[in-house]
Amino acid sequence: MSPSAPLLSVERLSKRFGAFQALDGLTLELAPGEVLGLVGPNGSGKTTAINVISGVYSADAGMVLLDGRSIGGLPIHRRAHLGINRTFQVPKPFKGLTVGENLEVAAVYSRADRAEIGKCLEFLELAPLVGREAASLNSAQQKRLDLARALIARPRLLLVDELGAGLNPVELQRMAQTLTTIARSGVALLVVEHLLGFLRELTSRVVVMDAGREIFEGSLEVAARDQQVIDVFLGG
Amino acid sequence: MPRGGWYSVGVVLLFALLPFVYGNHALLFNMMMYLVLAQGINVLFGFTGYLPFGYVGFFGAGAYGASLAILLVHLPPVPALFVGAAVSVLVALLLAPLLRLSGAYFAIASLAASEVVYYIVSNPHLVSLTQGPYGISLAQVYNSGASYATMVVVLAMALAVVVYLRNSHMGLALQAIREEPISAGFAGINVVRERIRAWLLSAALAGLAGGTYAWHVSVFYPKSVFDLNISVFAIVFTLFGGVATLVGPIMGTLLLYGLYNWIGISQPEYFQLVFGIVIVLLVLFLPNGLVSLLRRVKIHVP
Ligand SMILES: Nc1ncnc2c1ncn2[C@@H]1O[C@H](COP(=O)(O)OP(=O)(O)OP(=O)(O)O)[C@@H](O)[C@H]1O
């Protein structure tokens, strides 16, 4: 397989909430092992993009293709079976279950065994918390648990939504390493992020959104000098 | 033995042996019936978060399904119970779209649905089929000993279901769905299918309890098997004890139904008062039920 064959293609994706156009013709592509940053001011439609790609919302128009096949209309669990997974801007672990049980839930379908769950817990520095109720974790730990839950499902495409927010510099550094390791294993990563310094550790390729529309695609360095991008960020 | 297994065996043996030393068999029978219903509520509410106020609809559907199988098809009582359970499951399948609703909407819609079933069954135009408002008499198959023994078996089945859910992937998946349905989807769980399975399982338990109740009392009116109080009792017992555990609904039922028989039958107005106070205290101080007290003192609750 050629390295450039896209795993994910998003074509002219649109989503309205009532009269409000949250996503307006978004187009992007992502290859296995590639990391793409998705940035833009608050309310520009980044989370909505993840929600539509992952099947939480259905699109009004446009297509989401995985391996060149349309997955529009598939329910969430079918997309998870095909290898799409994600984390949430506000983490959504199973709060009444323990950390270990949170991963066991995800292991049912993927058939990850105890050893894999153990490795995943180590990888995300959750091993000492394995018996704790997820509700008792702090926000950074809950984000890592969200990520662990996604990894146990063996994703090929991982959509992460502001994993950096609220982390201290040491945690940010570790999270960047974690995501880089995941991408190196061949997983395609779509990274929604406000912290551009953190994003720079992961990739140089970004799509910049404003008002549901893509206003820039290219390298982070060029984006930082693009007048439209600067205006949008300073204005928003 | 799986978690809660021995505990269940103990409860079943208790109800199997108590009639030999304790004379109030009606109390024992009703207690078992509520244990089954409370566990049925537990399966649905404890493991998926849906609170079915109309749960009694499945109980009534089972009672009528079993009775009509006896009266019209001349089945023996025990096979007829399975017809009753099948009728309840069928009703649950028809009502499965209600699971699209959430929270209070679901609770109220399920209540309305059970009223609809009640009106159909008690409709005077259906006298030739259901006896309408005149009720059912199963005098020819009346057998208090056999029906009691059957309820012991139904209780064992209900406890087995909850022990299974407490120890299985399915139970874990259901709890995950209750906690965070979207994340459950990303864990690969077919959320809609699992919810429907729990709904049908819960309906089947109520149907079995209803059919066995019909056989045991052998004469009843539609009002008595579609009595909303049955739902309310089963729900309060379950919540009082603590949901999503095996032990919670058992403790809740034994204590509160015991209390009901102690003061409720002689002085129903005091019972209403006590019952009301218990509910308020529960909501205020023990939202997770009695089992949360046990957990607080580090007792492991199966
Ligand atoms: N379920 C919804 N119903 C109605 N409006 C919504 C819904 N979800 C998002 N929106 C609106 O769509 C717009 C885009 O929201 P979105 O969450 O995608 O932005 P975002 O780029 O992720 O912003 P942030 O950086 O603040 O997370 C916002 O104006 C938001 O209010």
Ligand SMILES: [Mg+2]
């Ligand atoms: Mg967002």
